[in-house]
Amino acid sequence: MAGARGDHRDAAGRWARTLAQWTIPDAILAVAPENPWGFPPALFDSRDAPVGALHRLAAAALPDGGTVLDVGCGGGAASMPLAGRAAHLTGVDRSPTMLASFARAAEQRGVGHTEVRGEWPAVAGDVPPADVVVCRNVAYNVPGVVELVTSLTDHAAGQVVVELTEEHPSVTLAPLWMAFWGLERPRGPTAGDFAEVLDDLGYRPVVERETRPASKANASADQVVAFVRRRLCLDPSRDPEVAAALAGLHGPGQDVVTSVVFAWSP
Ligand SMILES: C[S@@+](CC[C@H](N)C(=O)[O-])C[C@H]1O[C@@H](n2cnc3c(N)ncnc32)[C@H](O)[C@@H]1O
Secondary structure (H helix, E strand, O other): OOOOOOOOOOHHHHHHHHHHOOOOOHHHHOOOOOOOOOOOHHHHOHHHOOOOHHHHHHHHOOOOOEEEEEEOOOOOOOOHHHOOOEEEEEEEEOOHHHHHHHHHHHHHHOOEEEEEEOOOOOOHHHOOOEEEEEEEOOHHHOOOHHHHHHHHHHOEEEEEEEEEEOEOHHHHHHHHHHHHHOOOOOOOOEHHHHHHHHHHHOOOOEEEEEEEEOOOOOOOHHHHHHHHHHHOOOOHHHHHHHHHHHHHHOOOOOOEEEEEEEEEOO
16 A cells, blocks of 8 residues: 655666666677577576565465466566466566467466567556566566556556566676676666665565575576677677686676565555
C-alpha cells in the first residue's frame, strides 16, 4: 500500500541519469559487430535458472490455478517454476526469440501461456492483469523506473515480485572496458537505488538478498566469452584475450552474484 514519500532527492532521476552514463561512445559503437546490449537466448534458458526467494514469495501470493505475468520474461526463469501452481503464464518480452523459448518451456510444463511482444511499459495497456507479477533481471534496462514500478503494480491483483542484481550487471566488466577501450564505466545504478525509488513511491516491500554462483549452469565457457565480447563491442577474433581477461577478473570462489528481491502488494 502506498504511504508517505521518502526523501531520496530524486532517486528516479538519478536512476535514469546513471543508466544514461552507460551509453557507449559512437566511435566504439561504430565498430561493434552486433548490438552490444542484446541477450543471447541460450544464456537465458529457464532450465538454468536457480529457484529462490522470488519464486517462494511469488508462490506464497499465488492462488491454486492462478495467473502470473512475467515482464521481460526471457526464457521464463522467473515464472516457469510457478507452473505447477499457476494455470496460466503470460510472458512479455521485446525479443521474439525469447518469447519462442518461453512458449516452448510452458508447453513442456503443460501450463497455459500467452506471449506478448513489445517494450514494457509501452505495451502494458495491451496486457491483462494477473494474480502475481514477476520481473527478474530487467529493471536495469528501463530508464523510466517509476513507470516500470507503477505499471507492474497496476497489473498485480495480489503481489509484485522484482529481482535485480545488487549492482548493474555490467559494473563487473568495468576493468575490461578500461583494458580494451580505456573507457571509465559507471558504478550503478544499484538495487539500493531501486529501493529508494520504491520508498519515494510509498511502497514498503519485503526485501531478501541472495548470493549464488554467477556462471550459468548449462552455458559453455565459449558462450560466456561470446556474451562478454558482444557487450564489449569486440570482434570474435578477440575471444582469447577476452577469455584471459575474464579469468583474471574472477579469482577462485569470487565468481558469485548477489541479487536482491523486492515483493510488495498493490
Ligand atoms: C537479462 S534477461 C532476463 C530474462 C529473464 N527474466 C530471466 O530472469 O532469465 C532480460 C530480458 O528482458 C527483455 N527486456 C529488457 N528490457 C525490456 C523491456 N523494456 N520490455 C520488454 N522486454 C525487455 C530482454 O529481451 C530479455 O529477454
